[in-house]
Amino acid sequence: MAEEDVKLLGVVGSPFVCRVQIALKLKGVEYKFVTQDLQNKSEELLKYNPIHKKVPVLVHNERPINESLVIVEYIDEAWKGKSILPADPYQRALARFWAKFIDDKVFGAAWKSVFTVNEEEREKNVKETHEGLQFLEDELKDKFFGGEEYGLVDIAAVNIAFWVPLVQEVAGLQLFTNEKFPKLYKWSQEFLSQPTIEECLPPRDPIFAFFKGRYESLLASAK
């Protein structure tokens, strides 16, 4: 059992921070959440993540780990309990591939679809998001991406399940809908209602208000 002095530098409302919170909760790790002000970065954040200066940062016995998926794998390896990654090397390679796919191809495009004022940009990113979501839809064969139980890919996809529907509403876009992606939609409802997951999600209304404010500022600055 790893020794305990665990801090998570983060902000409420970040999907990447949420992933780490889920992993910590799954393993039953007690930790201190240190809220960051990203407009006015703390010395602690700059010390522990000098290269990217971003959240989440997990600090375990004063040693920092950065990047949400790297942190989640670390948590899986450092603490016993429910496994987040599968045991079989081929299944692990697949899990890592899909988790990275979500970040590189789907979530980034979904975000850019919303937070842009350039119609061409928007169209291009909506198309890429739909393509990415379709791949995920086709990949989903069981109750969860991890099989009967959720795992790394499901945790990585919390961005898709919770944040994409939220920000698409901000911009009035139809990125991820039940009609277009029925299996994925069903998965998202199932996943978000799992007790451990539900407890880690931020409150929807304030986060919606925050992103709506951001979107409106963007529109205003473009006029």
Next chain:
Amino acid sequence: MGEDNNNVVLLDFWPSSYGMRVKIALQEKGVSYECRQEDFEAKSSLLLEMNPIHKMIPVLIHNGKPICESLNIVEYIDEVWNHKPSLLPSDPYKRSQARFWGNYIDKNVYSRGKKVWNGKVEEKEERKKQFIECLKMLEEELGEKPYFGGDEFGYVDVALVPFTSWFYTYETLGNLSIEAFVPKLVGWTKRCMEKQSVAKSLPHPHKIYDFALKYREAHGYE
């Protein structure tokens, strides 16, 4: 792992640093494999079948099952052929640091390096600066260690060393001296090249240079 049922195929494109990573890992583990070259103008049906999402090399096909993305493949190789030498450290914290640096190299070295030999002339100085900045960051991480992995060659070394076959190209087409800025990193490169697995997997820098020249001509760069 049964030795009698080990069919390993690598879909590759010889100038690709990402492909070289996989070759080094396979060599380190003493795994026999068949290497098939892909033509980017005419991707094979096998590549499209094995990597339908990205349609890119490298792809490792192990007993008919594809694994994509070079660092993913390197971890897979380390886990399946788990005899020594180990590529990733056994300590979870050190593993997390190795993965972090692998990601850093992935996001920065190729894209910044490419801009040095392919970018617009007026942006060249800024691009060179950014590329050197990235190399300096890596040199700082290396510190006084013989390898990024410490005393032993490992995952981060595998992730980075292939790009050094492109250094001659960056220097000649970019008009810069990498050694002047990051001498320790260049020292590390020479140390890595003494390893058979690396020497066998990296093409000669002049071959890369010829490839780069032809590429530039074909794509109409200055």
